[in-house]
Amino acid sequence: MLIGCIGDDFTGSSDLANTLSKQGMKTVQYTGVPTDSSSKDIEAGVIALKSRSIDSAEAVQQSLEALSWLKEQGCEQFFFKYCSTFDSTEEGNIGPVIDALAKELNAYKVIICPAFPGTGRSIYQGHLFVHDALLNESGMQSHPLTPMTDPDIRRWLKKQTQNNVGHIAANIVLSGSEKIKTALQDQHEKGNRLIVVDALTDSDLYEIGAAADKLPLITGGSGVAIGLPANFSRQGKIGKERTPWKGESGKCIALSGSCSKATREQVTIHCKHNPSYEIDASDVIQGKLLAKNIVEWALNSSGIPIIFSSADPIKVKQIQDSFGQERSAFALEEFFAELARQFVEAGITKILTAGGETSGAVVEGLKLNTLEIGPEIDPGVPALRAGESLVVALKSGNFGAPDYFEKAAAILGGKI
Numbered sequence: 525m526l527i528g529c530i531g532d533d534f535t536g537s538s539d540l541a542n543t544l545s546k547q548g549m550k551t552v553q554y555t556g557v558p559t560d561s562s563s564k565d566i567e568a569g570v571i572a573l574k575s576r577s578i579d580s581a582e583a584v585q586q587s588l589e590a591l592s593w594l595k596e597q598g599c600e601q602f603f604f605k606y607c608s609t610f611d612s613t614e615e616g617n618i619g620p621v622i623d624a625l626a627k628e629l630n631a632y633k634v635i636i637c638p639a640f641p642g643t644g645r646s647i648y649q650g651h652l653f654v655h656d657a658l659l660n661e662s663g664m665q666s667h668p669l670t671p672m673t674d675p676d677i678r679r680w681l682k683k684q685t686q687n688n689v690g691h692i693a694a695n696i697v698l699s700g701s702e703k704i705k706t707a708l709q710d711q712h713e714k715g716n717r718l719i720v721v722d723a724l725t726d727s728d729l730y731e732i733g734a735a736a737d738k739l740p741l742i743t744g745g746s747g748v749a750i751g752l753p754a755n756f757s758r759q760g761k762i763g764k765e766r767t768p769w770k771g772e773s774g775k776c777i778a779l780s781g782s783c784s785k786a787t788r789e790q791v792t793i794h795c796k797h798n799p800s801y802e803i804d805a806s807d808v809i810q811g812k813l814l815a816k817n818i819v820e821w822a823l824n825s826s827g828i829p830i831i832f833s834s835a836d837p838i839k840v841k842q843i844q845d846s847f848g849q850e851r852s853a854f855a856l857e858e859f860f861a862e863l864a865r866q867f868v869e870a871g872i873t874k875i876l877t878a879g880g881e882t883s884g885a886v887v888e889g890l891k892l893n894t895l896e897i898g899p900e901i902d903p904g905v906p907a908l909r910a911g912e913s914l915v916v917a918l919k920s921g922n923f924g925a926p927d928y929f930e931k932a933a934a935i936l937g938g939k940i
C-alpha cells in the first residue's frame with residue numbers, strides 16, 4: 525500500500541477513495557481498523573472511522589490505531605480526511621487528531637486544505653467558501669452536530685490545535701508547485717507546523733499535490749488528494765488493472781437521515797415520482813415505530829422507495845430541544861441501521877444512504893468491512909461493492925445533483 529488514509533466519517537472516506545481511484549490508484553475503503561493485513565495489490569487504503577462527532581480523546585486514539593495499521597501495510601504517505609466544510613466543534617476533533625498524527629509521523633509542513641472545487645468548496649485568504657457564500661452563511665451554521673459559525677479556517681483550527689498555524693495565500697498557490705514548496709519551507713522555518721493552503725480550482729490542487737511529494741502527512745477534503753497519485757505514477761509505482769463495475773439487479777431502497785440543504789432538495793424531488801415514507805423523529809426516539817412495518821411497506825412499493833427523517837433546521841431544533849441532540853441522533857441512526865439490516869435480510873441488493881453519520885450507522889449495522897470503489901455517481905460519491913450481492917452508495921449531506929437518488933439507483937443497477 526502506498527497511500528494510507530484515515531477518514532473521520534464514512535461518506536467522506538468514500539469521497540476520498542473515489543478521488544484516489546479516479547486518479548488511477550487501486551483503492552479500498554475499510555470500515556474501522558482491519559484485523560488482517562491488506563491484499564498486496566491495494567495501492568491506497570482508506571480507513572473509515574466515525575470519529576467526527578465523538579469525544580476528541582477517543583477520536584485521537586482511534587486515528588492512532590488506524591495509523592499504526594496503515595504503517596504496517598508499508599504506506600509511504602498518510603492522509604487525514606475531514607469534511608470539505610471543516611465540520612468540527614470548537615473543541616475538536618480535527619486539530620487534536622492532526623496534532624497526534626503529526627507527532628507520531630514526525631511530520632512538519634502539514635497541509636490543511638479542505639477545498640473541493642468540484643462541489644463548490646474553495647479557500648481564499650484562509651476563509652472557506654461554499655459556492656459564493658462564506659461557510660458560516662452557507663447553511664452550515666445550522667448543522668445539527670457541528671454548526672460552522674466561523675469561515676476563517678486558521679482561526680477555527682487555532683482553537684483546536686497545540687501547534688502554530690500558518691497560511692499560504694492564493695497568489696503563491698497560483699505560481700505553481702515550486703513556489704508552494706518554498707512557501708511550505710518558509711512557514712516551517714517560522715515555526716508553523718499546520719499550514720492552511722488556499723485553493724480555488726482543481727489545477728491549484730494538482731500543484732499543491734506536486735508540492736506535497738514525499739511529505740509524510742497531508743490533511744484536507746478529498747480535493748487535495750487529486751494531485752498525490754501522480755507523484756507515485758511518476759515513479760512507476762501505480763497502474764494496476766481495474767475490475768470492471770458490475771451492478772446488481774432488483775429493487776433499490778433509499779435511506780436518508782441527512783438534514784443538509786442538498787439532501788432535502790433531492791428528497792423532495794425524489795418523492796414526486798417514488799414512494800416515500802417520512803419518519804417521525806419523535807416516534808422513533810420514543811420507540812413507537814417498528815422497522816418491520818416500514819420494510820414491509822417498501823417491499824410492496826414500486827419504484828425506488830425512500831425512507832427519510834430529513835427535516836429543516838427548525839424541526840431538527842425542536843426535536844433536539846425535546847430529547848437532546850445525542851439521544852435523538854443515536855435513536856435515528858440506530859433505526860436506519862435496523863432498517864438496512866432488515867432490508868438485506870429480505871434480499872435487497874442495492875441501498876442508498878444519505879448523510880455521513882447515517883451512512884456510518886448503516887455500514888456498521890450491516891458489518892460491511894471492505895468496500896471496493898466503483899464508478900462515480902456525482903462528485904464525491906462513488907458506487908461501492910460491499911459484498912457478493914450487495915452494492916451501496918454513501919452520500920455526504922451536501923453532495924449530489926438534484927436527481928441524485930434516481931441516478932445513483934441506475935448506476936448501482938449497472939448502468940454507467
Ligand SMILES: Nc1ncnc2c1ncn2[C@@H]1O[C@H](COP(=O)(O)OP(=O)(O)OP(=O)(O)O)[C@@H](O)[C@H]1O
Nearest residue numbers: 782783784805833835853856879880881882920921
Ligand atoms: N428529523 C430529525 N430531527 C433531529 N435529528 C435528526 C433528524 N433527522 C436526522 N437527524 C440526525 O441528524 C444527523 C444528520 O447527520 P448526517 O451526518 O447523517 O447528515 P448530514 O449532516 O447531512 O451529512 P454530512 O455529515 O455528510 O454532511 C444524524 O445524527 C441524524 O440522526
Ligand SMILES: O=C(O)[C@@H](O)C(=O)CO
Nearest residue numbers: 536539607608745880920
Ligand atoms: O468532504 C466532504 O464534504 C465530504 O466528503 C464529507 O466529509 C461530508 O461528510
